[in-house]
Amino acid sequence: KQEVTQIPAALSVPEGENLVLNCSFTDSAIYNLQWFRQDPGKGLTSLLLIQSSQREQTSGRLNASLDKSSGRSTLYIAASQPGDSATYLCAVIGTYKYIFGTGTRLKGFS
Amino acid sequence: NAGVTQTPKFRVLKTGQSMTLLCAQDMNHEYMYWYRQDPGMGLRLIHYSVGEGTTAKGEVPDGYNVSRLKKQNFLLGLESAAPSQTSVYFCASTGANEQFFGPGTRLTVL
Numbered sequence: 001k002q003e004v005t006q007i008p009a010a011l012s013v014p015e016g017e018n019l020v021l022n023c024s025f026t027d028s029a030i031y032n033l034q035w036f037r038q039d040p041g042k043g044l045t046s047l048l049l050i051q052s053s054q055r056e057q058t059s060g061r062l063n064a065s066l067d068k069s070s071g072r073s074t075l076y077i078a079a080s081q082p083g084d085s086a087t088y089l090c091a092v093i094g095t096y097k098y099i100f101g102t103g104t105r106l107k108g109f110s
Numbered sequence: 111n112a113g114v115t116q117t118p119k120f121r122v123l124k125t126g127q128s129m130t131l132l133c134a135q136d137m138n139h140e141y142m143y144w145y146r147q148d149p150g151m152g153l154r155l156i157h158y159s160v161g162e163g164t165t166a167k168g169e170v171p172d173g174y175n176v177s178r179l180k181k182q183n184f185l186l187g188l189e190s191a192a193p194s195q196t197s198v199y200f201c202a203s204t205g206a207n208e209q210f211f212g213p214g215t216r217l218t219v220l
Contacts, residue, residue, distance in 0.1 A: 031207065032207050034208065034209060036211075041214075042213065042214070043114075043200060043211040043212055043213045043214050044153075044200070044202075044209075044211040045211070046208055046209065046210065049207060049208045051207070089152075091153075091209070093207065093209075096141060096158060096160055096166075097155060097158070097168070098143070098202075098204075098209055100152050100153040101152060102150065102152040103152065
């Protein structure tokens, strides 16, 4: 059974620093991996989709990498801003189904 | 292009009452999903559909039924609501391997 883990559950960072969010999964037989952002009381917004044949994907200040063999994906956020406060979730995609991690909450920009 | 919409946004039920949550998407997606999100549990798949007229069980299907009579709509029904079904419910649809979410329905069962 596929399990997706995101550690840490919460993270406080100084404004302007680069952030690294981790996502690990137990079964490397995935089609794709998707990163989402969720603001409090809102739905999920897609940030980046990495196809299984890709190693990374970039959009603006965001860069996501995928290493299927080690069961890991990393989301990099460059030069963090207060507007980045949210919960970030990753989801691994198998046949039809998405399995989500529980997310990492970014908080407390200083 | 409204994307994925959900009706209603909030609802309070008494134990034993029934209700239907409506999800609609205007992106012509084949795949649609219903999730529930609970604190500390992440997103869990209730039911999903890979096309009009088809449905399948997800991770936590008990107590819920679904129907996909039209491609653009996916209905989630609770026949006899229980307090354990208090949650935030999200609908999603998938196109080109990317998943898009609705804004959610916050359901409280007293």
